[in-house]
Amino acid sequence: DVKVTQSSRYLVKRTGEKVFLECVQDMDHENMFWYRQDPGLGLRLIYFSYDVKMKEKGDIPEGYSVSREKKERFSLILESASTNQTSMYLCASSLAGGGAKNIQYFGAGTRLSVL
Amino acid sequence: AQRVTQPEKLLSVFKGAPVELKCNYSYSGSPELFWYVQYSRQRLQLLLRHISRESIKGFTADLNKGETSFHLKKPFAQEEDSAMYYCALSNYGGSQGNLIFGKGTKLSVKP
Numbered sequence: 635d636v637k638v639t640q641s642s643r644y645l646v647k648r649t650g651e652k653v654f655l656e657c658v659q660d661m662d663h664e665n666m667f668w669y670r671q672d673p674g675l676g677l678r679l680i681y682f683s684y685d686v687k688m689k690e691k692g693d694i695p696e697g698y699s700v701s702r703e704k705k706e707r708f709s710l711i712l713e714s715a716s717t718n719q720t721s722m723y724l725c726a727s728s729l730a731g732g733g734a735k736n737i738q739y740f741g742a743g744t745r746l747s748v749l
Numbered sequence: 750a751q752r753v754t755q756p757e758k759l760l761s762v763f764k765g766a767p768v769e770l771k772c773n774y775s776y777s778g779s780p781e782l783f784w785y786v787q788y789s790r791q792r793l794q795l796l797l798r799h800i801s802r803e804s805i806k807g808f809t810a811d812l813n814k815g816e817t818s819f820h821l822k823k824p825f826a827q828e829e830d831s832a833m834y835y836c837a838l839s840n841y842g843g844s845q846g847n848l849i850f851g852k853g854t855k856l857s858v859k860p
Contacts (some may be wrong), residue, residue, distance in 0.1 A: 665789070667847075677853075680832065724793065726793075736783075737783070741792060
């Protein structure tokens with residue numbers, strides 16, 4: 635079974651703090667993704683990476699950055715957390731290529747509260 | 750522009766009733782479509798994809814290119830089907846395999 639592990643289930647941070655969300659996958663997937671999930675807005679893509687040290691902006695990258703130093707690990711960084719970044723953050727991974735390889739596997743999520 | 754629309758935020762049915770969750774898409778090429786499900790306190794997971802044409806947990810979904818739809822159907826809903834359902838379109842332009850998600854439909858099956 636594919637395992638995507640997010641380091642924290644719940645996080646509470648203060649406005650202005652630098653926040654790191656970590657994600658690790660154990661299936662040698664090339665692609666990794668970070669989404670935020672908000673009620674009524676669905677999943678919105680923040681950043682994705684299709685290779686080590688590669689990153690691409692998604693639909694809502696403002697206020698976020700990412701790091702992928704190793705194939706299995708993809709980190710989401712909030713440089714200066716703000717209250718509007720309070721959300722559920724989901725990490726996902728998939729193989730490169732089309733067809734069945736496009737299936738994304740998700741972590742359990744990190745619920746971040748910024749006070 | 751590529752888009753996925755799920756017109757219903759909430760769908761409430763009684764146990765044993767048929768259920769249909771609607772999904773419409775806009776895409777210029779050959780679409781690759783998925784349904785993902787998130788049960789309470791569980792992670793988001795794949796339910797089914799149109800390529801495999803399979804039935805999972807009694808659910809089926811048929812791609813209708815003429816109507817650009819990929820509606821999810823089940824003839825007899827069960828209480829354990831209560832969950833959040835997302836339709837997704839593969840934005841396949843190479844190897845990156847991005848998915849475009851709809852906003853989701855919350856299905857509530859009442860006893």
